Amino acid sequence: MSATRAFARTAPYVVPVLDRAVHRLTGGKVLPSARMLPGVILTATGARSGLPRRTPLACMPQEDGGWLLIGSNFGRPGHPSWTGNLLVHPEAEVNWQGRDIPVRARLLSGAERERAWRDALAFWPPYAAYQARIGRQIRLFRLERR
Template sequence: MKATGALGRRLVQRLSATRAFARVAPHVIPALDRAVHRLTRGRLLPSARMLPGVVLTARGARSGLPRTTPLACMPEETSGTWVLIGSNFGRPGHPAWTANLLQHPEAEVNWKGRDIAVRARLLEGEERARAWADALRFWPPYATYQARIDREIRLFRLERR
């Protein structure tokens, strides 16, 4: 990464750890991602310029209807899996998509313009601890999000079906 890229990444990390970002971002970033992703037929996801991202489609926990959510992800290149971090930008409640995956783990992601069938698994114990450590190295603001809230941030591993 070029020096300006590293500097920009650190600046975005600092900004994303603020409470103001946590209030505004959940309303702006997903809407922008959804619109651009749809308009470009899956070729572009604006938030993926700073963090890798997928567009998750899972059935709603209560409705059973498809719910589409753009999310940052942590790709695990060696295994071809992804880890999703349910940080909800450090806000108190779990994000709705985590309840959807708990109820209906069979889902689909759009990754770099390709639709891929996946099965989600909630990470627990040592496996969660290892993934959490990796997530903190990957995007340090997750530590700030966790420090702000009483709940444990849910981590899911998505495996190809």
Template structure:
């Protein structure tokens, strides 16, 4: 999608109405399309790169599959995930899961990849946040809406 289309989508995604509806609609559509295409397609990835994160539930211990936008790192071995929750008050559940159980996996372009998640803090978080804002400016609007600091995780592929 080029220029005007991207700017339009960024404007819409920064609205409070989008923040109310999107968390209920987008993940359900993504999971359905991902399942139907055997992991090859994520609808939301038509706008931003995306993964399906499989983490272990912080309380339940059960596998949890969550479609998420991501920013792939240049080396191709890492991804940044943003716990923006579309600018909603609470941290998304998947961030609690990664804090409790950092070993996870992602489905990336049809491949399942084991990863380790690490919460970014301090200067590393600041550098990641700056890169993420250049990548998807609506994150700034989400942060402005909430008092919590939006969590950023770096996922690194596990060797082996």
């Protein structure tokens, strides 16, 4: 279901709103979308506004304690705004399992990106459907604790 165009049309308007509300009401203890995939709340500085922007995101926890974020935008044409924010302001914060953790984001490229993309597809196969229906390359970010 998550690879369908119908999901891509509706999920961006429902999932983040629900995630933010429940996360706030439970003091960071519950993130509904994390029932499907692990998730974080990313707080990044807006590229144009300079204001903090909170975005619930699926993530791939890494063995070293970092995270991989996939800018799929549910397979919609444009890059999600949080990716542009991280390009301009790579220092951010994630809320992971109720704890705020300062991080530094790095856009992956080349062989490192290819390895991460293979891992992402093994982790969540619908990413392949998202990539197949858009003309842009999905951005992958590595978040490292600072």
